[in-house]
């Protein structure tokens with residue numbers, strides 16, 4: 052038996068032997084996670100920055116540390132209410148019934164590099180609240196962060212509660228083949244398919260948090276300057292390396308120059324410099340950087356009009372520092388790589404439309420996105436867009452706001468994922484809702500099933516059917 056198998060077996064045995072984790076154990080695990088992040092956030096942010104090349108400290112504190120602590124604290128503060136058994140009233144014949152919230156057991160978590168702590172502790176906030184133990188496999192693309200996380204988890208947790216396994220795709224492959232009680236994967240759709248196949252061998256339930264091309268649509272009534280500023284606020288965050296980052300934008304025909312001017316003004320104000328700007332994050336690896344440069348070249352070669360928003364006097368991109376400016380790409384066609392793949396970087400295709408219906412049709416002709424963003428003050432258009440497009444989430448007049456509201460389910464649909472977590476929805480995702488029924492001493496409902504079957508009951512049933 053492999054080392055991973057025996058680790059999992061030990062944790063499963065500990066889970067069964069200890070019985071379901073009570074509220075205080077669950078809260079302790081949540082508190083230990085919070086303490087780990089609070090006590091070590093400087094070192095963790097340093098490790099993330101070293102892994103990226105340069106990672107904005109502000110972004111790391113906000114999106115990896117604070118948001119993870121927020122999710123853990125939310126679970127801690129709501130657990131008493133979530134954990135209560137749900138009683139079912141008014142059942143005929145005096146039967147009592149309730150739904151018991153039972154931990155599933157040991158959950159596997161595979162996380163990506165783009166928010167290495169948020170996407171490890173975010174799922175753990177739900178997994179621990181639900182009374183489970185976990186094995187975590189962070190990304191090999193953030194090696195320093197993953198190594199530090201492994202070391203810290205060993206300091207703060209009993210290895211039977213939470214264990215970190217480091218390694219690349221090979222380890223990921225072996226990890227996803229383990230007979231967990233549930234497996235959560237956050238990453239690309241391509242790897243997501245391998246995960247689901249591997250999990251199917253053991254019939255392990257999966258939560259797949261994937262990515263995709265999240266569209267932004269600006270209605271003709273909406274102020275394009277506000278739409279550009281709100282959209283680029285998120286597109287520049289982590290330099291577009293976010294699963295629900297705006298992937299492309301659709302604006303009314305004729306508003307291209309207004310959008311370009313508003314975008315340029317936003318960049319000038321937010322990022323007057325790029326290469327030496329501490330707020331501007333690098334592209335994670337040379338391979339990811341080269342891919343983005345190739346996408347730009349491909350768009351240019353196929354006839355797009357590429358507009359770089361690099362600050363004056365600075366290059367469009369710099370191979371040495373792996374910093375890359377926002378590029379608006381006008382005149383895109385479906386053949387271009389930027390319209391074929393999730394971009395995951397600072398390239399921003401701009402499409403135009405004449406009727407809002409065209410945008411709905413376009414979105415529906417593609418994979419269901421993780422998020423859709425509509426800028427519109429027209430309530431009929433808001434409603435139509437909400438009803439006729441399907442995405443993991445819809446945000447109106449802003450971008451990505453949904454991810455920080457702990458009471459909303461977070462997840463994709465179709466190509467962007469399966470299942471959802473955050474808050475109560477996460478608690479339920481990793482909890483088995485077990486119906487428990489207590490029969491009355493007379494046990495009358497069971498008697499209907501017992502032979503010899505009575506002609507009288509049969510007639511009562513058939514007269515109901517024939518009525």
Ligand code: NAD
Pocket residue numbers: 161162163164165166170188189190191218219220221222223224225227237238239240242243245246260261262263293294295393395421463468
């Ligand atoms: P990835 O799919 O390349 O890797 C994710 C994880 O899977 C890593 O830990 C990796 O080691 C592991 N892995 C790789 N090959 C594997 C295999 N064959 N079997 C098992 N595990 C394997 O993703 P990434 O590049 O780290 O992250 C970027 C992608 O993640 C983007 O598509 C993005 O949209 C998506 N994402 C989604 C969310 C979300 O919450 N929905 C959040 C962040 C990122």
